[in-house]
Amino acid sequence: MSVNRRWTLAARPDGPVKASDFALVSEPFARPVLRMGEVLVRNHLFSVAPTIRNWLNDGGSYRGSIPIGGTIAGMTACEVIASEHADYAVGSRMVAMARWEDLSVVRPDSAAVPPFPVPNDVSFEDAMGLYSPNSLTAYFGLLDVGRPVAGETLVVSGAAGSVGSLVCQIGKVTGCRVIGIAGGAAKCRHLVEVTGVDAAIDYRAENVAGRLAELCPSGIDLFFDNVGGEQLQAAVDNMADHGRIVLCGQISAYDRPGGAPGPSDMMKIVYGRIRMEGFVVGDFVDRASTARERLRQWQAEGRVSVQVDVRRGFERLPDAFVDLFSGGNAGTLLVAA
Amino acid sequence: MSVNRRWTLAARPDGPVKASDFALVSEPFARPVLRMGEVLVRNHLFSVAPTIRNWLNDGGSYRGSIPIGGTIAGMTACEVIASEHADYAVGSRMVAMARWEDLSVVRPDSAAVPPFPVPNDVSFEDAMGLYSPNSLTAYFGLLDVGRPVAGETLVVSGAAGSVGSLVCQIGKVTGCRVIGIAGGAAKCRHLVEVTGVDAAIDYRAENVAGRLAELCPSGIDLFFDNVGGEQLQAAVDNMADHGRIVLCGQISAYDRPGGAPGPSDMMKIVYGRIRMEGFVVGDFVDRASTARERLRQWQAEGRVSVQVDVRRGFERLPDAFVDLFSGGNAGTLLVAA
Structure with a gap:
């Protein structure tokens, strides 16, 4: 009989999330009798993603909610160790929506984001980096929802994050002028020097609306929003006519169960013919496979790269998660078990 | 020398607009020497439209602003009586963006909405009714921006108004199930019995969000919003996944210079994959001519009709305008000089 460690929700965060909101449980693990359609996986690498914060709030909403004492949910890179599903053989590797625990029972067919297989020639880090759901979020959000056109001005909030950083790079591939918004001088310098944006705005030190007005004298054609709140408002105040706003996330409000409000004056959206x-x-x-193939090609050409911040040790999951909201990470934050 | 009467802005409305915010000026009119590109028109019929309320607020914004003492702007049905523009001969009739006055100098080429000609077999009332810019607003807003599909549930705010009423009818032509929101039992009864909606909600007497939940158990596919504010929020709380919100106007906030805010929680827009x-x-x-041809055909087939509320007397313009915001009109409100 093996041991299963799991991180559970000890208390609902009241405002900013704290490491003490989580509790580690270690208990003997009796291999379960799987039902048809289930697989048992061993989790090797955990994605520490902002969206998890939504699930820590009280339930009753459309967002989903983890109960007190429940195990934290999240994407993992994992290996199938028992299977009652014909498409997922024992020994196969995949990225799946599982939980913060050593061993998880997963039902692939009822997952909001179905598991995707990780071929043997792709490392778990690449599977959770360049080929991860976050990368697909950047790819489809920008290209399919935003529909950028060469020569347009693209502004990205949360630009130093996992999704935002790749949005900036794909924006450059499409021929856009790209402006990234991030917190702190170091992240902004990295955006300009490494990520390759045309300009960066430090929302902690600068007036975002004022800087956007300076940098976008003809207005913003496309705003890719990971943050919401004041940054969304600053963008709305500087949109070009017929501009588009891609709503990917609202990390500024994940600490607040009420959520982040929309623009203060919807007539701006009317008169500006804005699409949100x-x-x-x-x-x-x-x-997904088409997207991954293109990402692989762009990486080979040196046009995109994904910065992965891997912490080692299952016990470090809560601290890594707290870092995400205090801006202590750069790029995709992963924890290896 | 003739006399020109004109309604001017006497005071910026502080909250709800009052008749005393306007002042009537009557003065001798010396026929002006027109510059190239200008035409002189006699205004016969005035459109009393909610959007004018925006222009009464303080300037400095994207909305445009009429100065104190300035003449109120608005669409009119008019006849050209002098012309320095090759496309607009003396004697031609048109609907144009002019002002609340007997005689206006108009520059067709610099108007946001270019004047459109009124053929001799179309009355001024039809030109300002079925074929008016309001009708085109309903037509293009619903069909081009909203893109309804037969069988979908369409909800319309301001459904008894000039734009909303036609949106409801075109929605029925497209095969949608249509629910109209309006103020007062009489308007709601008219919506069901005459306009032909499937259900009506009286926002003055009923809880809009609760009624929408009852009437749209599978959610709202398409919301056409003329009102904004609480009604927009009620719709957002009841949208189906992948629903669309067409933002046409925000009449609930025209009394407030700050405008009406967007949804309280933008994550609903993210998770719901909503397009606004x-x-x-x-x-x-x-x-426009294609749209008018189709409207004419639908009218001939008895599928759409436009209710016109014509008041006689130039001096009644402010009272009619005040009625618009207190819900005292039904359908398109016009004042005949």
Whole structure:
């Protein structure tokens, strides 16, 4: 009999999330009798993603909610160790929606984002980096929802994050002028020098609306929003006519159960003929392999790269998660078990 | 020398607009020497439209602003009585963006919505009714921006108004199930019995969000919003996944210079994959004749009709305008000089 460690929700965060909101449980693990359609996986690498914050709030909403004492949910890179599903053989490797625990029972057919296989020649880090759901979020959100055109001005909030950083790079591939918004001088310098944006705005030190007005004298054609709140408002105040706003996430409000409000004056959206559109990556899974092939090609050409921040040690999951909201990470944050 | 009467802005409305915010000026009119590109028109019929309320607020914004003492702007049905523009001969009739006055100098080429000609076999009332810019707003907003599909559930705010009423009817032509929101039992009864909606919600007497939940158990596919504010929020709380919100106007906030805010929680837009899109009818003028032809055909088939509320007397313009915001009109409100 093996041991299963798992991180559970000890308390609902009241405002900013703290490591003490989580509790580690270690208990003997009796291999379960799987039902038809289930697989048992061993989780090797955990994605520490902002969206998990939504699930820590009280339930009753459309967002989903983890109960007190429940195990934290999240994407993992994992290996199938028992299977009652014909498509997932024992020994196969995949990225799946599982939980923060050593061993998880997963039902692939009822997952919002179906598991995707990780071929033997792709490392778990690449599977959770360049080929991860976050990368697909950037790819489909920008190209399918935003529909950028060469020569347009693209502004990205949360530009130093996992999704935002790749949006910036794909934006450059499409021929856009790209402006990234991030917190802190170091992240902004990295955006300009490494990620390759045309300009960066430090929302902690600068007036975002004022800087956008300076940098976008003809207005913003396309705003890719991971943050919401004040940054969304600053973008709305500087949109070009017929501009588009891709709503990917609202990390500024994940600490607040009420959520982040929309623009203060919707007549700006009317007169500006603005399109605001939300999306979730789960809707695009049937085209994931095409997206990954293009990402692989762009990486080979040196046009995109994904910065992965891997921490070692299952016990470090809560600290890594807290870092995500205090801006202590750069790129995709992963924890290896 | 003739006399020109004109309604001017006497005071910026502080909250709800009052008749005393306007002042009537009557003065001798010396026929002006027109510059190239200008025409002089006699205004016969005035459109009393909610959007004018925006122009009464303080300037400095994207909305445009009429100065104190300035003449109120608005669409009129008019006749050209002098012309320095090759396309607009003396004697030709048109609907144009002019002002609340007997005689206006108009520059067709610099108007946001270009004037459109009124053929001799079309009355001024029809030109300002079925074929008016309001009708084109309904037509293009619903069909081009909203893109309804037969069988979908369409909800319309301001459904008893000039734009909303036609949106409801075109929605039925497209095969949608249509629910109209309006103020007062009489308007709601008219919507069901005359306009032909499937259900009506009286926002003054009923809880809009609760009624929408009852009437749209599978969610709202398409929301056409003329009102904004609480009604927009009620719709957002009841949208189906992949629903669309057409942002046409925000009459609930025209009394407030700050405007009406967007949804309280933008994550609903993300998770729901909602598209919210603003538009102005001026972008569709090149296709106006096609739209008018289809409206004429639907009218002949008895599928659409436009209710026109014509008041007689130039001096009644402010009272009619105040009625618009207190819900005292039904259908398109016009004042005949």
